[in-house]
Amino acid sequence: MEEIIDKRQTLADIKTGEYCVVVSITGHGSFRHRLMEMGFVRGEKVRVIRNAPLRDPIEYEIMQGHVSLRRVEAERVEVVPIDTEIAGNYMFHGTITEETDRIIGRVGKKIRVALVGNPNCGKTSFFNHATGMREKVGNYSGVTVDSKTGYFKYKDYTIELADLPGTYSLTEYTPEELYVREYITEQRPDLVLNIADASNLERNLFLTTQLIDMNVPMVMALNMYDELEKNGDKLDIATLSELFGFPIVPTVSSRGKGIEEVMENIVNVYENLEGYTKHVHVNYGQDLEKSIEAIKQVLRKDPRLSSEYSTRYLAIELLAGDKNIIELIGRYDNAEEARRVASEQRALIERQYKEDAGTIVAGAKYGFIRGALLETFTIGKDKSKQPAYSVDRILTHKWLGFPILIFFLWFMFQMTFTLGAYPQEWLEMLFSWLGGCADRFLPDGIVKDLLVDGIIAGVGGVCSFLPNILILFFFISVLEDTGYMARAAFIMDKLMHRMGLHGKSFIPYIIGFGCSVPAIMATRTLENKKDRILTIITVPFMSCSARLPVYLLLISAFFTKHQGLVLTSIYLLGIVMAVVTSLIVKKVSFKNERDQFVMELPPYRIPTFRNAVIHMWDKSVQYLKKMGTVILVATVIIWALEYFPRHSPEIDRYTAQIESLAGDSSVDEESREEQIRQLELDRSACQIENSYIGRFGKFVAPVFAPLGFDWQMGVSIITGFAAKEIVVSSMGVLYHSDAEADENSSALQRSIREHKWQSGPNVGKPVFTPVVAYGFMVFILLYFPCVAAIAAIKKEAGTKWMVFTIFYTTTVAWIAAFIIHLFA
Numbered sequence: 096m097e098e099i100i101d102k103r104q105t106l107a108d109i110k111t112g113e114y115c116v117v118v119s120i121t122g123h124g125s126f127r128h129r130l131m132e133m134g135f136v137r138g139e140k141v142r143v144i145r146n147a148p149l150r151d152p153i154e155y156e157i158m159q160g161h162v163s164l165r166r167v168e169a170e171r172v173e174v175v176p177i178d179t180e181i182a183g184n185y186m187f188h189g190t191i192t193e194e195t196d197r198i199i200g201r202v203g204k205k206i207r208v209a210l211v212g213n214p215n216c217g218k219t220s221f222f223n224h225a226t227g228m229r230e231k232v233g234n235y236s237g238v239t240v241d242s243k244t245g246y247f248k249y250k251d252y253t254i255e256l257a258d259l260p261g262t263y264s265l266t267e268y269t270p271e272e273l274y275v276r277e278y279i280t281e282q283r284p285d286l287v288l289n290i291a292d293a294s295n296l297e298r299n300l301f302l303t304t305q306l307i308d309m310n311v312p313m314v315m316a317l318n319m320y321d322e323l324e325k326n327g328d329k330l331d332i333a334t335l336s337e338l339f340g341f342p343i344v345p346t347v348s349s350r351g352k353g354i355e356e357v358m359e360n361i362v363n364v365y366e367n368l369e370g371y372t373k374h375v376h377v378n379y380g381q382d383l384e385k386s387i388e389a390i391k392q393v394l395r396k397d398p399r400l401s402s403e404y405s406t407r408y409l410a411i412e413l414l415a416g417d418k419n420i421i422e423l424i425g426r427y428d429n430a431e432e433a434r435r436v437a438s439e440q441r442a443l444i445e446r447q448y449k450e451d452a453g454t455i456v457a458g459a460k461y462g463f464i465r466g467a468l469l470e471t472f473t474i475g476k477d478k479s480k481q482p483a484y485s486v487d488r489i490l491t492h493k494w495l496g497f498p499i500l501i502f503f504l505w506f507m508f509q510m511t512f513t514l515g516a517y518p519q520e521w522l523e524m525l526f527s528w529l530g531g532c533a534d535r536f537l538p539d540g541i542v543k544d545l546l547v548d549g550i551i552a553g554v555g556g557v558c559s560f561l562p563n564i565l566i567l568f569f570f571i572s573v574l575e576d577t578g579y580m581a582r583a584a585f586i587m588d589k590l591m592h593r594m595g596l597h598g599k600s601f602i603p604y605i606i607g608f609g610c611s612v613p614a615i616m617a618t619r620t621l622e623n624k625k626d627r628i629l630t631i632i633t634v635p636f637m638s639c640s641a642r643l644p645v646y647l648l649l650i651s652a653f654f655t656k657h658q659g660l661v662l663t664s665i666y667l668l669g670i671v672m673a674v675v676t677s678l679i680v681k682k683v684s685f686k687n688e689r690d691q692f693v694m695e696l697p698p699y700r701i702p703t704f705r706n707a708v709i710h711m712w713d714k715s716v717q718y719l720k721k722m723g724t725v726i727l728v729a730t731v732i733i734w735a736l737e738y739f740p741r742h743s744p745e746i747d748r749y750t751a752q753i754e755s756l757a758g759d760s761s762v763d764e765e766s767r768e769e770q771i772r773q774l775e776l777d778r779s780a781c782q783i784e785n786s787y788i789g790r791f792g793k794f795v796a797p798v799f800a801p802l803g804f805d806w807q808m809g810v811s812i813i814t815g816f817a818a819k820e821i822v823v824s825s826m827g828v829l830y831h832s833d834a835e836a837d838e839n840s841s842a843l844q845r846s847i848r849e850h851k852w853q854s855g856p857n858v859g860k861p862v863f864t865p866v867v868a869y870g871f872m873v874f875i876l877l878y879f880p881c882v883a884a885i886a887a888i889k890k891e892a893g894t895k896w897m898v899f900t901i902f903y904t905t906t907v908a909w910i911a912a913f914i915i916h917l918f919a
């Protein structure tokens with residue numbers, strides 16, 4: 096058998112013009128995945144187009160196409176050479192047939208497996224039972240660091256088992272740990288069999304998280320399962336396996352139980368059978384993930400490195416300050432830069448957390464384990480052995496969890512609006528003072544109008560929400576930094592699953608009440624695409640704070656009683672729409688996807704003010720950018736569309752009237768001023784109606800007519816495409832209230848209350864009734880989010896989902912407002 100095994104060759108050994116068949120791909124998961132996507136799957140025939148000794152890359156023909164691989168990549172593809180004659184007739188049809196079997200021969204049927212686990216978890220017992228060998232069972236002395244090899248026959252596979260020394264971790268510097276780590280990275284077994292002691296899961300799974308980081312193909316034997324059962328503990332193995340992304344088999348290796356099943360799973364994983372593995376990451380939290388990404392970017396620059404190692408794994412280890420990895424990357428091109436970036440990032444993290452980076456990484460790993468166990472593990476009789484997360488048992492308790500969560504949310508929103516009211520007032524004062532100054536010191540004319548009515552009024556109105564947004568983000572950051580948000584996501588998980596979502600979507604939703612843009616960015620913490628897309632397209636239904644002024648204006652104008660109830664109903668409607676949408680889209684677009692991921696429960700930390708401010712700032716930057724760009728530009732454009740054209744016969748008639756009245760001394764001063772003021776108001780109303788935006792509004796008015804909206808409302812809605820904050824200021828201009836256009840302005844309230852239909856069937860009747868006002872609020876809640884949010888959706892989910900969102904939200908808004916209008 097041995098000599099056949101030694102005949103293994105790699106793709107890099109095959110000469111120009113010769114044929115071979117792919118046997119397997121060694122190396123870490125994402126590398127294998129990439130090659131498999133290129134067509135290098137087991138059984139596939141490859142012809143070498145060109146391979147000269149020093150040539151790099153090498154060119155191949157596979158599946159009727161040409162691909163080139165770097166030499167380092169080709170060395171990871173194990174093949175058997177076949178001669179031209181056989182190759183001519185050989186055709187791979189996607190399944191391993193007898194012919195393929197014959198060609199690949201016994202070579203391909205050998206699977207090299209490394210047994211990795213804590214000391215005394217039963218590796219040697221497993222090894223002995225499986226191989227029939229008699230290795231010494233018992234405490235490993237640790238003097239000789241070595242491995243034993245034995246074989247197990249399963250169907251026509253030969254499974255080569257290597258019994259490695261026991262280790263608790265792969266990061267410390269004991270000889271055993273180094274040995275095991277180097278065995279995995281240098282010897283590259285086809286698969287790692289992680290043996291874990293089921294009676295001491297929390298500690299055993301730490302090693303597992305490191306194997307997950309290394310991204311090696313894996314099967315887990317949950318050994319000492321008899322002990323677990325004896326303790327009366329319960330473990331949901333199927334769910335745990337789903338969460339971790341590899342098969343988990345209960346075993347009692349001292350009695351040889353479960354060995355066959357382990358082998359069966361090893362073969363299935365080795366053959367890449369559908370549904371046996373999925374790629375899982377331990378999520379290290381926003382700060383660490385950012386640092387990991389930065390280091391990864393540098394490591395990726397050397398293709399040799401990224402084909403040999405998982406760059407994510409190296410980045411995590413470098414961040415944690417692993418001396419051996421720092422040494423290991425020394426032989427690659429970008430080692431210097433990688434070291435520098437890694438130590439910068441490490442310093443950054445340590446400054447933020449005031450803790451050693453290695454400890455923070457380990458803490459995050461335990462968070463992953465805790466999350467997985469809280470979902471799957473129930474302690475039996477011996478309560479003293481309760482894993483160390485009793486606080487979590489309360490915060491995520493079936494009954495206690497929700498009231499606690501609701502209290503925190505209530506507190507957060509309460510703070511946002513009560514604390515925010517003060518700076519909001521100051522900002523409003525500041526902008527009206529600025530407007531006043533500009534009014535006084537600038538000469539009359541277009542520049543002054545642009546500055547006062549356009550930029551200062553528009554941007555000022557938006558700026559006054561900045562304090563609310565900042566405070567909301569501050570509280571969200573604090574809740575995230577303490578670790579509570581992860582618990583909130585955990586208890587929301589079951590509920591969110593009902594709507595086809597993941598508990599982690601809860602965090603973007605909460606942020607969405609502030610602003611959709613950072614909320615959409617926050618969906619990056621969701622591991623799978625389905626959850627991400629569903630969350631992204633439903634986040635806009637969480638009523639963002641920019642919509643609030645519209646509600647406040649209309650509610651205070653038309654609802655004297657139950658104002659809080661009306662407001663709450665709007666927010667709830669948004670949530671209901673999100674649920675319904677998510678369910679529908681899931682049914683239609685993601686029918687067969689059912690994935691579960693671990694909800695990490697990071698360690699509780701006392702948040703520092705500094706970190707909370709940094710995180711608040713991260714989230715707010717998007718919003719600030721939107722103000723400086725989109726809103727500013729939109730304000731100017733809307734102002735201009737409203738401002739021009741300046742003249743029409745009717746406007747000129749008003750102007751003439753005003754002038755003649757001003758020169759008329761027969762009327763007493765007071766009533767003359769009053770008349771002039773009235774005429775000026777009428778003139779600006781006439782001017783707006785005649786302006787470009789007014790004409791456009793009238794043009795699209797029929798679309799809004801079935802909803803009971805007049806053309807001014809239509810125009811306000813359209814201006815809200817740019818940003819929802821603009822809706823109220825547009826209404827201020829269009830309903831020509833003479834006071835500042837803000838939601839507290841009772842003048843604007845009065846003028847919309849008094850506004851009558853000027854034409855149509857209802858002429859003379861008030862435009863706004865409570866029903867129309869409610870319909871308008873619902874429309875504002877549901878329609879097209881805003882350009883900034885749409886841009887974020889395009890970036891995170893792609894054009895298809897962006898287009899979907901644009902049409903879906905607007906259609907839904909129209910239908911909802913139409914239904915409401917039926918009650919009028």
Ligand code: GDP
Pocket residue numbers: 212213214215216217218219220221231232233234235261318319320321322346347348349350
């Ligand atoms: P290793 O250090 O991982 O190689 O572990 P060993 O195979 O040497 O086993 C350590 C001890 O655990 C021995 O006394 C075994 O008999 C015992 N053991 C191994 N597997 C099991 C199991 O599934 N159940 C129980 N109850 N004991 C086991």
Ligand code: MG
Pocket residue numbers: 218219220231232233235
């Ligand atoms: Mg042993």
